[in-house]
Amino acid sequence: MTVLVAGHAVDDLYQGAVPAIVPFLVAERSYxxxxxxxxxxxxxxxxxxxQPLFGVLTDRRAMPWLVPAGMTVAGVGIGLCGLGDSYLFTWLAIALSGLGVAAYHPEAARLARRVSRDGHIGMSWFALGGNVGFALGPVLVTPVLAFGGLQASPLLMIPALIGGALTLALRGVRGEPAHVVAHTGRDDWGQFGRLTVVVTARSMVTFGLSTFLAIWVTQRVGGLVAGSAALVVLFGVGAAGTLLGGVLAGRWGRIRVVRVSYAVAVPAVAGIALVxxxxxxxxVALAAVALYAPFSLHTTLGQDYLPNRLGTASGVTLGLAVSVGGVAAPVVGAIAAVTNLQWALLSLTVLPAIAWVAARGLRRPAPFDARLSLRDYG
Structure with a gap:
């Protein structure tokens, strides 16, 4: 699990690297x-x-080699993006990195669930790794490209190459399975669809906040440092909230934690705009806890609602539904242009309310069959 958590951090580091690379592309190439x-x-x-397509493939046959391979490809794509002046080459390199990220998640989430023996805290650590990695993306990219320019981008491959090699050294990832053991239980697509609504709404409010929070706090409190500090609070407290969600789920149950979290998120997000x-x-801290505590629980619930399609469930909850939330940022920007940023942030309160309403219809899934643990992985 330690290697999986670190590997998730390395993989998602390359998702967080892209926003940090864009300003350098604009400055050096006048994009x-x-x-x-x-x-x-x-x-x-x-x-x-x-990502969901990789989930479908891994449901048909376990592909543990995708864990180190996806991580490595994610890093190679980012490393190549600064070489060559062609926009098409740069676009394809970034797309290659995204493909690697997509290949990594479904199989890594499946393996993390089995290694954790159905432990919510274990999956919370796995989710925390991804959140930390995303936050560290700019920390890695900015000094490397600030001193070396885009031509230094190959140096960004190093964490992926090291992480891929260490992950490959695990016995559970090195051996390719001969078959996948049949799962027990019935897939509940209705409940999974409801959960997808919850995850998408959560992702939209998180994207909206992370995009405009620094600007708002800079205006509200004063100074660029104040805005940056707000992001540190959002991501730092959110990381702790991810672990807290697993602890609370073990005591109160996942469904209750999800419902209470989104109920708290409504006034918390409104408070950001009004206080x-x-x-x-x-x-900001309260909103971070409320929005990040259910993060890992979404993945385990999705896997339990689709016990015969763990890869598909992971691909949707970690991939499709999360990235679709990015459409919120342009909408929030449009609302701010028509009214002001305060009203735009207030509009985000609708999203955790939608998540809460959808979560009220979630039912407790059948227990995950922990006996199907590592036999698929050698």
Missing amino acids: GYVAAAGITVAATLLSSVV PGPAVYLM
């Missing part, structure tokens, strides 16, 4: 807004669409 948006689309939209002065940081 316009449309071209810059195209780079983001290459990384996120393609990955989100392809004056430095007290806004308290509302």
